[in-house]
Amino acid sequence: MNGLAKLGRASLWRLQSLGQLALFVFSVFPALGYAFVHFRLVIKQVYGVGVLSLPIILTAGLFVGMVLALQGHYILSTFNSEEIVGSMTALSLIRELGPVVAALLFAGRAGSALTAEVGLMKSTEQLSALEMMAIDPIKYVVAPRILACVIALPMLALIFIAIGVFGGYLVAVGWLGVDEGAFWAQMQLHVDWHDDVLNGLLKAIVFAFVIAIISLFQGYEAMPTSEGVSNATTRTVVQSSLWVLGLDFVLTSIMFT
Amino acid sequence: MxxxxxxxxxxxxxxxxxxxxxxxxxxxxxxxSETQDRSTYQVDALFSNIGGLTVRAPVKISGVVVGRVTGISIDPVTYRARVQMDIFKEYDDLPTDTSAMILTSGLLGSQYIGLEVGADDELLVEGSRIYFTQSALVLENLIGRLLVSLTEGGSK
Missing domain, CATH: 1.20.5 (Single alpha-helices involved in coiled-coils or other helix-helix interfaces)
Incomplete structure (x- = not known):
């Protein structure tokens, strides 16, 4: 009897948090218009989530591209087709690794910071103070941050791809001695602007939206204690990463088959 | 600041x-850069075997890319493979007796369509059909034929 009650309570609690999420999303959408009007707030957040994520994106992109070229060259040289290493590196970066790895780093670097910031605002009753002054915290705090994420992550993904291809070029042409002309020619032959690049960008936009909603919802609904904020931050990173990886499979199966 | x-x-x-x-x-x-503002016209051709030809494979004349394969289907009347291709507008002076071959770049490379320009006075236009075609070389058939000729040679 007791176990059954536990199961019931757990399911009801899940259902309730799902309903809260739905309410949150529906209240955010109209507020996004406000964020467009007061773009100053968004600029500040783009600095926070975008510019400050730039060092980690640049470093990670360079090394991911270099490792891809190194591993690709190792395998492709057994078939004597080292020239394809360029198109292999570029395609993996554009289709999968650019959007996904950038999103994972973004969730860890920016999403967690957003949750902690909003959670702390809640626990120090700044959100309540805003409401007291008749300022809607969804409009003033949440919407600019969501818009900033949706703007910043696609840009970071593009930068990740570009620096990754450059890293692949350094390793393949500079170190392993692949012919430079063949490297770029094969890449241009196989990478399609519309099918590959724009679909990769679309992935980044979807991931940005999911990460933004999760991090701000977790911050907004965090228990207003130091432990609650720390739990919410952990949940943001775990849930965002799992959602990005799961959605990536779904999007890939729709886009590239 | x-x-x-x-x-x-x-x-x-x-x-x-x-x-x-x-x-x-x-x-x-x-x-x-190459997908931008290149107007094309479409022609098609029937092949009895297209081998490993895929959509977006290049169409070449003397090795120069002049178009792309845009569609592959089965012709409902003859049950042969119908290959549609877009040829760039700047090559709009191809005669109607131009022939199309499915060729392979390199020994194991990807397949493409090679056009052999004919001598007719009439020109290919939007919706024309190329009637002279040569199918893809299928390695199994080739080896089969080689084996037959070898065994015939041995029994002599």
Missing amino acids: NQQVKFEVWVGLLVLITLISTAFIALKVSNF
Whole structure:
């Protein structure tokens, strides 16, 4: 009897948090218009989530591209087709690794910071103070941050791809001695602007939206204690990463088959 | 410096880096430059076997790319493979007796369509059909024929 009650309570609690999420999303959408009007707030957040994520994106992109070229060259040289290493590196970066790895780093670097910031605002009753002054915290705090994420992550993904291809070029042409002309020619032959690049960008936009909603919802609904904020931050990173990886499979199966 | 101005300068820098990356991806990594404003006309051809030909494979004359394969289907009347291809408008002076062959780049490379320009006075236009075609070389058939000729040679 007791176990059954536990199961019931757990399911009801899940259902309730799902309903809260739905309410949150529906209240955010109209507020996004406000964020467009007061773009100053968004600029500040783009600095926070975008510019400050730039060092980690640049470093990670360079090394991911270099490792891809190194591993690709190792395998492709057994078939004597080292020239394809360029198109292999570029395609993996554009289709999968650019959007996904950038999103994972973004969730860890920016999403967690957003949750902690909003959670702390809640626990120090700044959100309540805003409401007291008749300022809607969804409009003033949440919407600019969501818009900033949706703007910043696609840009970071593009930068990740570009620096990754450059890293692949350094390793393949500079170190392993692949012919430079063949490297770029094969890449241009196989990478399609519309099918590959724009679909990769679309992935980044979807991931940005999911990460933004999760991090701000977790911050907004965090228990207003130091432990609650720390739990919410952990949940943001775990849930965002799992959602990005799961959605990536779904999007890939729709886009590239 | 004012705080807001500092944010704007840094975000401006981020946008600039993004634009450079996009230009790099468009011009150096992908085929953006060749997909732009090239008007084409469509012709098709029937093959009895297209081998490993795929959509987007190049169409070449003397090794120069003059178009792309845009569609592969089965012709409902003859049950042969119907290959549609877009030829760039600047090559609109191909005679109607031009022949199409499915060729392979390199020993194991991808397959493409090679056009052999004919001598007729009439020209291929939008919707024309190329009647002279040569199918893909299928390795199994080739080896089969080779084996037959070898065994015949041995029994002599």
